[in-house]
Amino acid sequence: MISVRCPHCHVGLKVDEGKLPPGISSFKCPKCKSPIPISILRGKNNFQSDSDTTLVQPLKTGIGRLTVLADGETEEQMFPLYEGTCVVGRRSPASNAVIGIETNDRSMSREHIRIEVKKDSKGGYKHYLSDNNSRNHTLYNSSFLEKGEVVVLNNNDEIVIGRTVIRFNE
Numbered sequence: 001m002i003s004v005r006c007p008h009c010h011v012g013l014k015v016d017e018g019k020l021p022p023g024i025s026s027f028k029c030p031k032c033k034s035p036i037p038i039s040i041l042r043g044k045n046n047f048q049s050d051s052d053t054t055l056v057q058p059l060k061t062g063i064g065r066l067t068v069l070a071d072g073e074t075e076e077q078m079f080p081l082y083e084g085t086c087v088v089g090r091r092s093p094a095s096n097a098v099i100g101i102e103t104n105d106r107s108m109s110r111e112h113i114r115i116e117v118k119k120d121s122k123g124g125y126k127h128y129l130s131d132n133n134s135r136n137h138t139l140y141n142s143s144f145l146e147k148g149e150v151v152v153l154n155n156n157d158e159i160v161i162g163r164t165v166i167r168f169n170e
């Protein structure tokens, strides 16, 4: 068990690392439902437990995923999405992105796009993509997203951030 604080609502959490599925990059805060990056578990955020400490339950997965396609600057990577706001960008110590892509593509911003994952009325999920004021903008199915434009992702859609191609799957 590892004790951390949620970076969003600051609730104390006890996380059983062994119960988290391998390969994930974040889990959902049981209180505020925001994604908490797994990387903070490896940081020095340990603290003394107190009365508002919450136990994190094992994760539910299967609400969409991103596949980063391999090229000369990037190896293939897969990231499950979570309910709430997922900011995606180039992995860096200076980034607050929940999904940090390991890449040498410097034209990818550290917090490049946002994907908002929300339940729909049929019990499924909808995925809303927008550009996060990135320096080099975001290509969605071959056209640039306008500032403030939000699109709903469909299975197999392609998103290009910097020179890197990401595929969305439901």
Ligand SMILES: [Zn+2]
Binding pocket: 006, 007, 008, 009, 010, 011, 029, 030, 031, 032, 033, 034
């Ligand atoms: Zn929280």
